[in-house]
Amino acid sequence: MLYRVIDRADLPSLVAAFMERYEVVAPVRRGSFYAFEAIGDFSEIALDYPTTIASPKKYFLPATETLFEFDARENAVTDYVDEVRPRVLFGVHACDINGIMNLNSVFNDPRYPDPYYRAHQDATLIVGVSCTPGDTCFCHLMDSEEARPGYDLFLNAIGEAFLVSIGSVTAANILEGACDVREATDADRAAFRAATRARQEAFNGAIPDVQEIPMLMDAFHEDGFWDELGGRCLSCNACASVCPTCYCFDIRDTLDPGAETGRRERVWDACTSPQFAMVAGGHNFRSTAAERVRHRMYHKLNGFLATHDRSLCVGCGRCAAACKVGISPIEVLKFFERKGADDGE
Amino acid sequence: MSENTATVGEARAPRVVLVGLASCFGCQINITNIERHLLAVLGQIELGYWQLTSSEPMPEAFDVAVIEGAVTTEEAAETVRALRERAACVIAIGSCAATGGIPAMAAGDLASHVEAVYGDGLPKACGVLRAPAPVSAVIDVDFTVSCCPIDPFEFVRVLDAALYGSNRLDVTATLCGQCAQGEGGCLYKRGQMCLGLVTRAGCGAKCPGLGRACNGCAGLSPDANVTAARAFAASRGFAPGRFDEALEMFNAVALAPAGEE
Numbered sequence: 112m113l114y115r116v117i118d119r120a121d122l123p124s125l126v127a128a129f130m131e132r133y134e135v136v137a138p139v140r141r142g143s144f145y146a147f148e149a150i151g152d153f154s155e156i157a158l159d160y161p162t163t164i165a166s167p168k169k170y171f172l173p174a175t176e177t178l179f180e181f182d183a184r185e186n187a188v189t190d191y192v193d194e195v196r197p198r199v200l201f202g203v204h205a206c207d208i209n210g211i212m213n214l215n216s217v218f219n220d221p222r223y224p225d226p227y228y229r230a231h232q233d234a235t236l237i238v239g240v241s242c243t244p245g246d247t248c249f250c251h252l253m254d255s256e257e258a259r260p261g262y263d264l265f266l267n268a269i270g271e272a273f274l275v276s277i278g279s280v281t282a283a284n285i286l287e288g289a290c291d292v293r294e295a296t297d298a299d300r301a302a303f304r305a306a307t308r309a310r311q312e313a314f315n316g317a318i319p320d321v322q323e324i325p326m327l328m329d330a331f332h333e334d335g336f337w338d339e340l341g342g343r344c345l346s347c348n349a350c351a352s353v354c355p356t357c358y359c360f361d362i363r364d365t366l367d368p369g370a371e372t373g374r375r376e377r378v379w380d381a382c383t384s385p386q387f388a389m390v391a392g393g394h395n396f397r398s399t400a401a402e403r404v405r406h407r408m409y410h411k412l413n414g415f416l417a418t419h420d421r422s423l424c425v426g427c428g429r430c431a432a433a434c435k436v437g438i439s440p441i442e443v444l445k446f447f448e449r450k451g452a453d454d455g456e
Numbered sequence: 457m458s459e460n461t462a463t464v465g466e467a468r469a470p471r472v473v474l475v476g477l478a479s480c481f482g483c484q485i486n487i488t489n490i491e492r493h494l495l496a497v498l499g500q501i502e503l504g505y506w507q508l509t510s511s512e513p514m515p516e517a518f519d520v521a522v523i524e525g526a527v528t529t530e531e532a533a534e535t536v537r538a539l540r541e542r543a544a545c546v547i548a549i550g551s552c553a554a555t556g557g558i559p560a561m562a563a564g565d566l567a568s569h570v571e572a573v574y575g576d577g578l579p580k581a582c583g584v585l586r587a588p589a590p591v592s593a594v595i596d597v598d599f600t601v602s603c604c605p606i607d608p609f610e611f612v613r614v615l616d617a618a619l620y621g622s623n624r625l626d627v628t629a630t631l632c633g634q635c636a637q638g639e640g641g642c643l644y645k646r647g648q649m650c651l652g653l654v655t656r657a658g659c660g661a662k663c664p665g666l667g668r669a670c671n672g673c674a675g676l677s678p679d680a681n682v683t684a685a686r687a688f689a690a691s692r693g694f695a696p697g698r699f700d701e702a703l704e705m706f707n708a709v710a711l712a713p714a715g716e717e
Contacts, residue, residue, distance in 0.1 A: 141640070144640075165636060342684070343687075345680075346630055346680070347629060347657075348632075352637045363623055366616045367496075369496030385628045385629060386625045386626075386629075433642075
């Protein structure tokens, strides 16, 4: 990995350089919340944002995306022509970069590569930024505290400067051209280590560090705990809407008002949706909220790991903030901790 | 869905009638508001009856009956039964037809409401009153277009689904998920009581997106967890009584203990 150091004062020119060739998307303040949005000027960026309501997933897998258009009169289908904008996601936290890595491994699976996703991925540069964990953050427990691959640049804040990890030639050239870059010194590296330690110490200690989560998910599969969570689930899918790694979708046809032309669209779906597991004939093999919540947690904390060798949940904590009734992986971790304490008695 | 699809394959255009019951007629008006697309929609059908736009009488035969409004009289109940007998497909549009809507706020205590408005002398023109109810309480309904008023594009989509079939399932998820996609932030965090917690998704969460709390016009989801939602609202300082009262505006029938019909 190549490292360079830039001053905080260099950031506006870095963003301006990206803007010459890319749409720049960054965290911006919306009232008392933050969201990723396309920006027109560096001053709109809230780089020290705690987290955003929803993840940057929407730039890879839009909530609604046209796959093709059809014309019933001609019996014709127009190939995928949706505009894919060259884009820079600026100011992405490590958890989200790991979330995007998880999506990449799903949508780039050689058995079923997804050209729609791939087009967005290929057109997107990612500039990460280091962060200070908030109350609902637990990326460190999900092995997502650091972004190893998965970015073009990563800005590690060290006081009034950034130690920049460089991940791609394209981004390196833009960085070199826009900023007054210098080599990292021993002092910079020491500051980086100090910043990392400060972050590690800032995590919410009330979120328990539980070992062997996948094994525990299997062991407590039939526990009444899931009925408790299901009993208060609102079946709203807010968890999936904000999640950086929920990637399920439905495909449906939408006719234009004249019913002669239309579009085939891909729209977000979620396993917490009551109809998600409904099959032909009307049978629903996860008809209760308890089964749906358990399934969601199972996939996040166990199922994905078996195929992709890492937890699907990246510990960003957004679902914990979005859920009105306190359902999140944090509650599952606390449940496992209680079980461990019970066993010890 | 094919058994409900009206006329695919027939030579003539499907015959559609549009009937208004107890309502403000706003949903019908809203259909006329898509001027740019209206001819394209009308081009697919033979409009047999629409009191709002023509005084042509109701034809003998038709394929699709679109019903706006709640059933508030025995005469209206008779009307919808007659529509059901003749139509291959019935579409209920708007909150009044879908949930009983505003008229159904009187369902719990019809007599006292009648007395308050008319005193002793109920005019004959009112017909034989009955507790206001959604169309589905009287007849089977094939498709529903929710909300007050309806989104006219949603109406066209559902009409197309009735005419040609559709690969879309009705959703019963509640609104917060769609609202979260808009990233406007939860209105409860701004001190507003919002009924999106229990209201069927599908409207795109337009109201909360504009900073206005959901009033439940899309109807209580059959999968709504009202108990958990009440508890959450209470935790944010909204007493369960307030929550229920707000919910009654569009969902009095769904909230009432199991009814007669």
